[in-house]
Amino acid sequence: MKKKREGGGKLNIITPPKKELMNRSLSTITINIGKSRINDNVLDEIKRQLKQNEVIKLRFSKGISGEKQNYITEIIEKSNSKLIDFRGNVAVIFKQRRGK
Numbered sequence: 001m002k003k004k005r006e007g008g009g010k011l012n013i014i015t016p017p018k019k020e021l022m023n024r025s026l027s028t029i030t031i032n033i034g035k036s037r038i039n040d041n042v043l044d045e046i047k048r049q050l051k052q053n054e055v056i057k058l059r060f061s062k063g064i065s066g067e068k069q070n071y072i073t074e075i076i077e078k079s080n081s082k083l084i085d086f087r088g089n090v091a092v093i094f095k096q097r098r099g100k
Contacts, residue, residue, distance in 0.1 A: 072091050
């Protein structure tokens with residue numbers, strides 16, 4: 001991970017390029033989100049996997065397709081992660097590990 005100093009001496013962390021994150025997502029953990037929706041257990045698992053892997057995929061069932069965007073927004077806010085890509089029923093999210 002590259003670090004860059006800007007004007008005031010602040011150290012800004014540069015996230016990896018989207019292409020690199022998408023390549024890493026090909027072999028990452030996929031968490032399925034279905035009828036049971038988003039609950040504390042699902043959020044805890046997402047946070048745990050992000051802490052371990054940095055990049056994970058979320059696969060939404062077709063039955064909740066109308067609510068996907070709301071769920072993704074909720075997950076990103078509660079896990080302090082970033083949405084890298086969202087295609088069809090699959091979202092890829094990223095959270096940088098501490099200490100990198």
